[in-house]
Amino acid sequence: MSSSDLVIPEGETRTVMVSLAMPPRVDVWVKVAVQGGGGDLTVDDGASLRFTLNNWSVPQLVTLGAAVDADADVEHASVTLTPTQGLPIVTVQAHTQEP
Numbered sequence: 001m002s003s004s005d006l007v008i009p010e011g012e013t014r015t016v017m018v019s020l021a022m023p024p025r026v027d028v029w030v031k032v033a034v035q036g037g038g039g040d041l042t043v044d045d046g047a048s049l050r051f052t053l054n055n056w057s058v059p060q061l062v063t064l065g066a067a068v069d070a071d072a073d074v075e076h077a078s079v080t081l082t083p084t085q086g087l088p089i090v091t092v093q094a095h096t097q098e099p
Contacts, residue, residue: 008095009096011066041065041094
């Protein structure tokens with residue numbers, strides 16, 4: 001997943017690909033979570049990813065969703081990817097888009 005801003009229209013999902021930049025010494029688990037915002041942005045699939053010596057460079061899918069709400073506000077949140085084994089946390093900014 002790149003560090004650019006991710007836009008998700010309300011009522012839709014976006015699927016992003018996640019892989020490691022280099023082979024791990026041991027298996028690495030990556031937890032994907034949405035932080036901040038009012039709850040309209042969610043991790044619909046791929047909240048926990050496992051990378052091994054055999055699949056570290058194969059992209060795994062994470063699906064993020066944006067709920068439809070009654071207001072016209074754009075919701076902003078951070079999507080954090082937190083790996084085990086002391087690897088750096090990656091944060092991507094995301095926001096909803098009104099229909």
